[in-house]
Amino acid sequence: MSSIIKKIIKNYKTNKSLYIGEKVTMTEHMIQTAMFAEKNESSPSLVCASLLHDYGHFILEDPEKLVNKKEDGKHENVGYLFLKKYFNKNVVEPIKYHVKAKRYLARNQKYYQILSPASVASLHLQGGVMNDNEAEKFKKNMYFKDAIQLRKFDEVAKKNGIKMKSINDYENLLNSNLR
Numbered sequence: 292m293s294s295i296i297k298k299i300i301k302n303y304k305t306n307k308s309l310y311i312g313e314k315v316t317m318t319e320h321m322i323q324t325a326m327f328a329e330k331n332e333s334s335p336s337l338v339c340a341s342l343l344h345d346y347g348h349f350i351l352e353d354p355e356k357l358v359n360k361k362e363d364g365k366h367e368n369v370g371y372l373f374l375k376k377y378f379n380k381n382v383v384e385p386i387k388y389h390v391k392a393k394r395y396l397a398r399n400q401k402y403y404q405i406l407s408p409a410s411v412a413s414l415h416l417q418g419g420v421m422n423d424n425e426a427e428k429f430k431k432n433m434y435f436k437d438a439i440q441l442r443k444f445d446e447v448a449k450k451n452g453i454k455m456k457s458i459n460d461y462e463n464l465l466n467s468n469l470r
C-alpha cells in the first residue's frame with residue numbers, strides 16, 4: 292500500500308470528531324457519502340471524490356471552533372490543495388466545487404428547505420445562495436455535474452443506524468484513483 296493511502300486510511304480510523312452539528316462522525320459521513328454514490332451507480336472517480344470530499348476537515352485544526360467563531364475554514368480548498376498532489380483531477384475537482392454546488396442548489400426553495408440547521412448556518416458563512424450571474428458561470432464548469440451529484444450524496448449522508456462499510460473496503464478504489 293502506498294504511504295499516502297496508509298496515511299489517509301489511518302486518519303479515517305483515528306478521527307472521532309463529529310460532523311459539525313450532526314449525529315454522525317466525519318468518518319461515517321464521508322463513508323456514507325461514498326455509499327450513496329455507489330448506490331447511484333456513479334463513476335469510480337465520483338465515488339472516490341465522495342469518500343474524500345470533506346478530507347479538509349481532517350486537516351483543519353478545529354473545524355467546530357471555526358463554526359462557533361462564525362468563520363469559514365474553506366475546507367473544500369484545504370482538502371483540494373492537499374489531495375490534488377495525489378489524486379486524479381476527476382476526483383479532486385468535484386471536491387473543490389462541492390460547496391459551490393450547495394450554494395447553487397440552494398437557489399431552489401425546496402432544496403433550501405431540506406437543509407439541516409447546521410447546513411444553513413454554514414451556507415451563510417460560505418457566501419450564501421448563488422446569484423444569477425454566479426449560477427450561469429458555474430453551470431459552464433466542466434465539473435458542474437459531478438459537483439452537484441456529490442453535494443446531493445453529501446446532503447443525505449448523515450444517517451444513524453445504517454449498515455456501514457469500512458474505510459478498508461475502499462482501499463482498492465483509493466489506489467486506482469491515484470494520479
Ligand SMILES: [Fe+2]
Binds near residue numbers: 320345445
Ligand atoms: Fe460533507
